[in-house]
Amino acid sequence: MFDASVRPGETDEHESLTSADRMEPKNMTTPPKGNPxxxxxxxxxxxxxxxxxxxxxxxxxxxxxHMELVGWLKTEHGLGHGxxxxLVAHTLAGRK
Structure with missing residues (x-):
């Protein structure tokens, strides 16, 4: 990665990072998909x-x-979409 503020002979602090490290930061609070x-x-x-x-x-x-219930929980009960x-995914899966 080119950084104009790095002088010749100096290293960019990001040089040692792998391409995976430079990707978007991982949100550690996001639950794994498929596990409501x-x-x-x-x-x-x-x-x-x-x-x-x-x-x-x-x-x-x-x-x-599903989406009717999600919308209802959001509008009538103030829940966030996620x-x-x-809640709806877990509840409906339990009905099967």
Missing amino acids: ASYFPSIETKYGRPVQDWIDLINASPLTK HANA
Whole structure:
């Protein structure tokens, strides 16, 4: 990588990094894909309700489609998209 502020004979602090190290920073709080339950601790912390309350609420809803339920949790209950999506995915998977 070229850095105009580096004088001849000096090394750029990024020279020793591999190309993988220079990629976008890894978000260590992002749960692994395919595991909605990994969001549960942060959901309980942020919204102050046990996950089972949210699951019961989803199961009591007359809505049945994934994105309808996600939208409902977001608009009526103030959840963020990722949290609502994780709760709905987990709940609907349990119905199968």
